[in-house]
Amino acid sequence: MRQALEGQAGDPPLNTLAEQLGMRPLQARCHLGLGELYRRTGNSQKAREHLTTALTMFPDMDMRFWLDQAAAELKRLGANA
Numbered sequence: 001m002r003q004a005l006e007g008q009a010g011d012p013p014l015n016t017l018a019e020q021l022g023m024r025p026l027q028a029r030c031h032l033g034l035g036e037l038y039r040r041t042g043n044s045q046k047a048r049e050h051l052t053t054a055l056t057m058f059p060d061m062d063m064r065f066w067l068d069q070a071a072a073e074l075k076r077l078g079a080n081a
Contacts, residue, residue, distance in 0.1 A: 034050040055074065
């Protein structure tokens with residue numbers, strides 16, 4: 001999963017491709033997924049960066065369900081940090 005989100009050597013990362021194609025909902029979901037992944041693997045700094053980005057994107061698109069998911073993930077990160 002990590003390789004699919006971040007891309008393999010020579011391939012553009014999924015979130016970069018989503019940005020290039022103007023697919024902001026997918027881009028925000030990629031940031032959420034990366035935030036979850038980094039939290040689970042113990043990289044709090046990268047997790048916080050991606051979750052914060054997701055939290056700024058979801059309200060602009062009125063994606064309340066995913067906003068709640070990102071907020072919960074950030075709260076879990078705070079409990080583990």
